[in-house]
Amino acid sequence: MLTGNRPDPGLPKEVMMFARPLHRAVLLIVLVGLSLAAHAYEGPLFDAHLHYNPAHADTVAPDGVGPALAGAGIRRAVILARDDELIEAAMRAAPGGIVPFLDVYRPPADKGGWMHDSDLPERMRARLDAGLETGDWRGIGELHLFAEDRHSPVFEALLVMAHERGLPLMIHGDPAVIDRAYEIEPEAVVLWAHAGTFPHPDLIGDYLGRYPNLHADLSMRSERLTGDGFMPLEWQDLLIAHADRFLVGVDTFSATRWREIDAHAEAIRTWLGHLPGDVAARIAFGNAERLFGGGDL
Numbered sequence: 001m002l003t004g005n006r007p008d009p010g011l012p013k014e015v016m017m018f019a020r021p022l023h024r025a026v027l028l029i030v031l032v033g034l035s036l037a038a039h040a041y042e043g044p045l046f047d048a049h050l051h052y053n054p055a056h057a058d059t060v061a062p063d064g065v066g067p068a069l070a071g072a073g074i075r076r077a078v079i080l081a082r083d084d085e086l087i088e089a090a091m092r093a094a095p096g097g098i099v100p101f102l103d104v105y106r107p108p109a110d111k112g113g114w115m116h117d118s119d120l121p122e123r124m125r126a127r128l129d130a131g132l133e134t135g136d137w138r139g140i141g142e143l144h145l146f147a148e149d150r151h152s153p154v155f156e157a158l159l160v161m162a163h164e165r166g167l168p169l170m171i172h173g174d175p176a177v178i179d180r181a182y183e184i185e186p187e188a189v190v191l192w193a194h195a196g197t198f199p200h201p202d203l204i205g206d207y208l209g210r211y212p213n214l215h216a217d218l219s220m221r222s223e224r225l226t227g228d229g230f231m232p233l234e235w236q237d238l239l240i241a242h243a244d245r246f247l248v249g250v251d252t253f254s255a256t257r258w259r260e261i262d263a264h265a266e267a268i269r270t271w272l273g274h275l276p277g278d279v280a281a282r283i284a285f286g287n288a289e290r291l292f293g294g295g296d297l
């Protein structure tokens, strides 16, 4: 045991220099840091929340999307796309690895107004019917929708359309919107972006318990999940209790996020490393594989 100022004769020579209490504390911090880093999750990621749009193409060309993902250890990815030609070019260069979601927004992003655009469902029906040259659209979203707009008929039409076609719908919204979605269609597969607008473990656990087809991606939540170096216990409990319902994502909503994709993927690996191995593997890859399938990059 390391007590007092007398070096412990049982310790290796390199450690003797840290014999004084302050130095021992420093050594302990270094060792804990090393052990945390050593246990970061090392398996593949299936990113369930990426955007790739014209604003990102100067930073990552379509044929660079696959290599950018592979470089970050992302083996497959859901990409929310507004521009058919761009996503098709990315998919042709990375066959199999990209799962395309139809992003209903028109540039500039009509995040705030789409739910009042009564022509939108018909336009989306036509795009879904037409599909892509590289295959079908595999989901719809991301839809930003908050409690005050939850009774929008446009939202209802899109939700029903997605469900009829067996497509998941990604919603960035309040808990009341999730309640409304399941009031409209109790069997819908809904992906709750960022695990919702109020990321409190109790609340998320309550919603996952209520709605068996609800899944949640943990994009933009790495800071919260890493805490002060350890994953907060209430998050650990939540992710373990619902290990089959969570997904990971970098959420490349900007060109900067595309440039920093490696660092964001690494942050995800760090918090995944704080979970039991089988839980981490499901959240990192297995759950998305079950939902979306797809081939590897």
Ligand SMILES: [Zn+2]
Binding pocket: 049, 051, 142, 193, 251, 253
């Ligand atoms: Zn997003």
